[in-house]
Amino acid sequence: MKILLTAINAKYIHSSLSVRYLYKNCTDLDCDMKILEVSINNHLIDIANQIFDEQPDILAISCYIWNIELVKQLLPLVHRLLPQCKIICGGPEVSYETKEFMNDFPMVNYVVRGEGEEAFHSLIEALIVKEDDGQIDIKGVAKRNEDGSIDENIAVTVADLDNIAFPYDEADIENLKDRIIYYESSRGCPYSCKYCLSCATRGVRYRSLDKVFAELEFFIAHDVRQVKFVDRTFNADKAHYLPILKFIAKQNCRTNFHFEIVAHHIDEEIKEVLKTMPKGRIQFEIGIQSTNLKTLGQISRANPWQEMTDNIKSIMAYGNIHLHVDLIIGLPYEDLTSFAKSFNDVYLLQADMLQVGFLKLLKGAAMNNLTKEHDYVYMPQAPYQVISNKYMDYKTMRYLQIFVDIVEMYYNAGRFRHTITYLIDLYEQDAYTFFADFTAYWRREKLHLAPHAPKNLYKFLADFIQINDRFVNKDVIYEILKFDALMSDNGKFRPEFLPWQELSKQVIDDFYMGEQAQKYIKNYQFKSWRDLKKKFTLEIFNYDIEKALQNKIEKCKNVMLFVYEDGKVSYQQIEQGDIEL
Template sequence: MKVVLAAIHPVPSPQAVPLANAFLKAYLGTDEELAARVAVTLCDFLRSTPADVCAAEILAHEPDAVGFSLYLWNTEESGRIAAELRRNRPGITIFAGGPQATADPLGTLTGGGYDFLILGEGEVPFLEVTARLADGRPFRGAPGTAWLDDGKLASRPQKPVALLDTIPSPFLSGIIEPGRYGGLLWQLSRGCDFACEYCFDYKGTKGVRRFSLERVDAELDFLVRHNVPQVFVLDSTFNVDAKRAKTILRMIRKRAPHIHFHFEVRSEFLDREMARLFAGITCSLQIGLQSADPAILKGIRRHFDPDDFRKRVALLNESGAVFGFDLIYGLPGDSLAGFRQSLDFALALYPNHLDIFPLAVLPGTPLAARAAQAGLDHLPAPPYALTATPTFPAPDMKRAARLAGACDIFYSRGKAVAWFNGVIAPLSLTPAEFLDAFGGWLARQGIEAREEALGDEAIWSLQRSFLAHIFADRRVRRLLPVALDLVDYHYHYAAALLAPPPELPTDRSLAGLNILDQVVCLAPSTRLARFSYEITDLLEAGNADLREICACFSPSPSWAVIYPRGNDIFTESLLESYFLLLEGLDGCCRAGDVVARLALSGEGAAEFLKFAAAEGIVTVRNCP
C-alpha cells in the first residue's frame, strides 16, 4: 500500500518544512509489520503551484491514499488538489488533518472532498487508519477521526500522546533531510498552559507536554552536525519552565552558537539571567503583546501588567537580546484609538520588529462561539479575518490596516529600531501619528503599503523622502541632515550585517604584493557612505535627541566604510581621497590607474589598499 502526505506551503521560506507529516511517517515506523507493508511519501508544494501540477506529481507515486495538512493559508488550495485527484482517480482515499481540519471538521468535510479527517494529534489515528486501509477494513470509526454520516458529522475522540518521546524524531530517524531546506522547525513541546480565547491551541484543556531533555540534546546534536542555518522553535510557552529553558539555552550557547534560533516567549517569565542567556546566543524572540490595554486582554483571558511588561522588556534591551512583538487589532472592545495607543506603547520599548494582524475569529475557539453575541463580523472562510465590531467599524479597520502596513514598511522592514524614537521626537508626533502620516503619504504617492512589494533599498529611499517631507512640514528642516545621517548609517550597517564577508587573504600573500599592479574591487559586503556630520561623533552620541546632537556638533562632511569582519561590523571614517579611491575600484582596471587618476600618493595608497584587503574591504583578483 502507498500513501502520500502532502504539505502546501505559503511561500518558499526556511519554515516551509513538512514537520507534521514527517511526524506521522516516523510514528508509523513504530509498527514494524505495518511499516513493511505501507510506503509513505512526503510531497511539498507551494500555494502558487497549479492544482493539476500538484495532483500529477502526487499521482506519479501511484498512491492508494493521500493526506493533506490543512492550515488557514492552504485550505482552498488543498481542496482544489483533492478535486483533481478525485477527477483522475475516483477510487482514491483522500483525508486531511491539521489545525484547520480540527477546528472546523464539519465545514472541512462538507466542502473539501475528503473521505475523513484526523483530529488533533495525528500520529496514533494515522497509524490506526493506515492499518485499517492496508487490511481492507473500513476507516470509519477509528479513534481521533471524523467523517460524515448521512450528511451529519460523526467522530470518535482520542487521548493525546502522554509521553512525547514515544514518537520517533523525524530528524534522528532520517525522514527530514536538512539539506533540502534553508532552516528547520524544531518542536520542543505540545499544548499550552494558557487559555486565550482567540487561539487554536486552546481546546478547553490546559497543560503542556514536553519532549525530554535527552531528546532535545540528541536533536540539537543533529542540527549542529548538519549545519542547519536557522531554527524555528515550536514551543509557544518556551520559557514558562524557566529552569528547563535556561538549560536548553546553555546547551545552545555551548554547542550551536552559529545557528540562528527563533523563540516565542512570555514576558512575565523573563528574568535578568534568562535575558542574558538569550543575548548570549544567535536568536530572536517573539513576544505576544496583542494589546496594551489590560481590560481588552482580560476579556480574552489574558493577564497584562503594563509596568511589569516594561520592566521585563527592559532586561532584554539591557542585555542586547533581539526581540519583537505581536499586536492584534479588533479584539472585543478594541478601537482605532486603542490600537494606536497599543502601537505607541510597543514602539516606546524599542522592539526590533512588530508583527501586526487583524483579529482572526477562528472556528472552534471560545471567541468564535460568542462572536455573534459580541457583534464580531468576520469572513466566514479562511483567514476568518475580522471586518467590523461595534467599537471598531469597517472604515476604522481599513485605517488600522493602513497603519499596520506603514509600520511594517517604515519600522520593521526599514530596520528603524535604533533611530526611530530619537528621529521622530522633535516632530511632536506620537509613533502612531507619525506612521499614520507615512501611510497617508504613501497613498498619495500611489504606493501600496505592502512590505512584500518593496525591497530594502526602495524602503530606505522612501524613509529618506518622507522624512524630508515631514521635517519641512513640521518646520524642523535644520534637523534633517543629522536625521538622515542616522537613517543612512543604520541602513548600511544592516546591509553589511546580512552580507557574508569575503575570504581574507593571508599575510604572506599580501607581503610581497605590488597591489597597485593588481585589479582590485570593492568587496560585495562593503558599504560606502557619505554623511553630513562626522559619523564617529554621531555614533558616540548614542540615542541622543537630534536637537542635542545639533547643539553639540557642527555639520562637517565625513566619509565612511562599513563592513563585516568575523562576527562584527566595523565602521572606519576615511579621508575623502581614500573614500574616492574605494569608490573608483571597479574591478576592471589596475588599482594604480585609479590612484593616478585621483593624483594620490602611490606609497600611501598602496599601504591603505593593503590594509583594506587584509580587512576584507576590498578583494584582490590577481593575488597569488
C-alpha cells in the same frame, strides 16, 4: 499500498513538521509511504499533477489556515484524476466543524482530528490489513460510512510526547538545507487566551530533556540555519526550559533557535543565562497583543506590564538576542485611540521587530463565542480575518492595513531603523502619529495600490520628509538616511537624491594601499579592486552621525568606513589625519 503524505506550506522556505511526524511514526507499517512538499505558490494543476504522478492508494493532506482554501480546490480535482484513491485530511482546519467539512467534500473518506501521530498510525494499520471500512472505529478519526453518514469521533491528544518519534533524519536535513526547521519540546499552553487554539486543550505536556538535548545536538551537528520551536509558551515551566537554554548557550554552532515566550516568566537566574548567550544564538517572540486592561481581561490574558517591560528592556540591553514583540488589531474594546496607545507603549520597548497582525477568528477558538457581543464581522474563508467590530469599522481596518504595511517596510525590514528612530524622536516619541501621518501621505499618493522595490522606498520617505513641517534640519536627516542606505543591503542602493560625496581616486588608493587600511580592517589583505569595492565603502559625512542619532547636532566633516562581510555590516569613523579630505 502506496501512501502519499502531502504538505502545502505557506512559503518555500518553510517545512512541514506534521507530515514528518506522521511519516516517522509509521515506519513500522508494511506500506510504501512518501512525503510530497509544495507551497501555496505552486499552481493548482502542478500540485495535482505531482500527486497524480505518484499514483497513491491513499492521499493524506495536512490542512492549515494558510492552505485550506487551496486544499478545497485540490480535493475535487484529485478525486477526478484518481477516483479510487482514498483521501485522509487532518490538521486544525478540519479538526473542528468536521462533519460540515466532510459533507462539503464527499470525496474525503477520513479526517484525523486533533494530534494525529497515534490516530493516523492506527488508521493506516487498519487500512493495510484491508479491514472493512465499516468496522474501523478509531479515537480521533472521523469516517464516512457506506450510507453517506459521518461518524465524527472525538479529537484526541498524545498523552506522552516521548512516544512520538523524532521527525528528522539525515535525508530530511539535506533536503531542507537552509530552510526553517520546526521542532517542539512541549504541547499545550498554561494560558487560555481566547483568540488562540491552545485554549481548546488543557495543560502542558513535555518531551523528556534527554531526548530534547539529543535532538538539538542532531540539528547542531548538521549545521541547521534555524530551528523554530513551535511550543506555544516555551518558558511555561522553568524546570524544563532553563536546562534547554543552558544547553544552547554552551554550544559552538551557527544554528539560531527561535522561541515564543511570556516576558514575565524571566527571573534573575534566567537573565544570567541570557547574558552569556552567544550573539545571534537565540531569538524571542513575545506576544503583548494589547496594553488595554479591559481588552486583556476580555480575552483572558494577563500582562503584568511593569514586570514585562523591565524584562524586555533587560533583554534588549544585553545586545545578543533578537526580539520580536506582537500586537493584534481587532480585539474587544480596542478602538483606534486604544490601539494608538498600545502601539506607542510597545514601540518604546525598541524591540528588533514590532509585528502587528489582525485578529483571526480561528475554528475552535473561544473568540467565536464573543462575536455577537462585540459585533464581529469576519472573512467567511481562511484566514477568517476580522473585517469590523463594534470598535472599528472596515474603513478604519482598511486604513490600518496600510499602516501595518508601512510599519513592516520601514521599521521591521530594518533598512531605515536609524532614520525612523530619529524622525519619531522629532514626534516626541509618538510613533503612532508618525506612522499615521506617513500613512496619510502614502494613501494620498496612492502608493498602496502597487508593490514597490526596496530602492524606491528611500524616495518615498524622502518626499514625506520634505513636505513635513515637523522635520527641521532636513540636511541632517538626509545624512542619516544616507547612513541607513550604507548599513543595509550591502550598501547596494545609492539613491541619487542623497548627499553622496566621493573621495578622489588618489585618496582611496592611498588609504587601501597604505598602512591605514590595516589599522581599521582586521586581517586586511588587498586582493583586487573588484573585491575591495564589494567589501568596503568610504563615504564623507557632513555631520557626526553617532551624535546626530542622539539628537546632538554637530557639523563635522568626516569619513566613515563600512565593511560588508558574511552578510553583516559594520562601520567606524576614520580618525582625522588617517585620510585626506
